Amino acid sequence: DGGITQSPKYLFRKEGQNVTLSCEQNLNHDAMYWYRQDPGQGLRLIYYSQIVNDFQKGDIAEGYSVSREKKESFPLTVTSAQKNPTAFYLCASRGPTSDAYNEQFFGPGTRLTVL
Amino acid sequence: EDQVTQSPEALRLQEGESSSLNCSYTVSGLRGLFWYRQDPGKGPEFLFTLYSAGEEKEKERLKATLTKKESFLHITAPKPEDSATYLCAALPSGTYKYIFGTGTRLKVLA
Numbered sequence: 001d002g003g004i005t006q007s008p009k010y011l012f013r014k015e016g017q018n019v020t021l022s023c024e025q026n027l028n029h030d031a032m033y034w035y036r037q038d039p040g041q042g043l044r045l046i047y048y049s050q051i052v053n054d055f056q057k058g059d060i061a062e063g064y065s066v067s068r069e070k071k072e073s074f075p076l077t078v079t080s081a082q083k084n085p086t087a088f089y090l091c092a093s094r095g096p097t098s099d100a101y102n103e104q105f106f107g108p109g110t111r112l113t114v115l
Numbered sequence: 116e117d118q119v120t121q122s123p124e125a126l127r128l129q130e131g132e133s134s135s136l137n138c139s140y141t142v143s144g145l146r147g148l149f150w151y152r153q154d155p156g157k158g159p160e161f162l163f164t165l166y167s168a169g170e171e172k173e174k175e176r177l178k179a180t181l182t183k184k185e186s187f188l189h190i191t192a193p194k195p196e197d198s199a200t201y202l203c204a205a206l207p208s209g210t211y212k213y214i215f216g217t218g219t220r221l222k223v224l225a
Contacts (some may be wrong), residue, residue: 004158006132006158040216040217042119042202042215043159043202043213043215045212045213048193048212050211058212063180083154088156090158090159094211102146102147102149102206103149103161104148104161104204104213105161106151106159106161107160108157108161109157109159110157111156
């Protein structure tokens, strides 16, 4: 079964801790994305990567970091510099760069709570 | 500035009562308009892609349409299992950064 997996489903962080959220896809997609979702707000882009070893900041990258060492994996680290990290985090991927493959497909999400 | 606005924010329908959800967009050239369904605590599920004005796509009780300024998601004879939040997103030309609306929360009552 092809798809996107995110782990863990729930994550609790203490003040001052860094935590890493996992995102893996077996769709052979080139591009991967991280979004943050808060109640009453649309999805906000944190980081995205079009190809391996390359990534760009989104609209709210401060306090977050990513890596893209493998095509299948795009982990997100929420650092202690992120002052309000409690949110639902979504990972997505998109197929080859062309006008016929612009849909994003999403993982099940990780809910991060700061204690 | 690129922007996507969805209305209404919330909608309650009786089972079988058809209605439409609106997605207005202002982007610098539209590469694609996307509809997703999101259930509570889950990731969005892809429904439709629309590329050009006049295009329509259907899936069961859902039909998506596109004009030069907005898209509609028509729900015909909805059932309680259609209850969810429906998200709209636009992809402007020259970028792969998607612009999302805040969604419409749909509740279908039996």
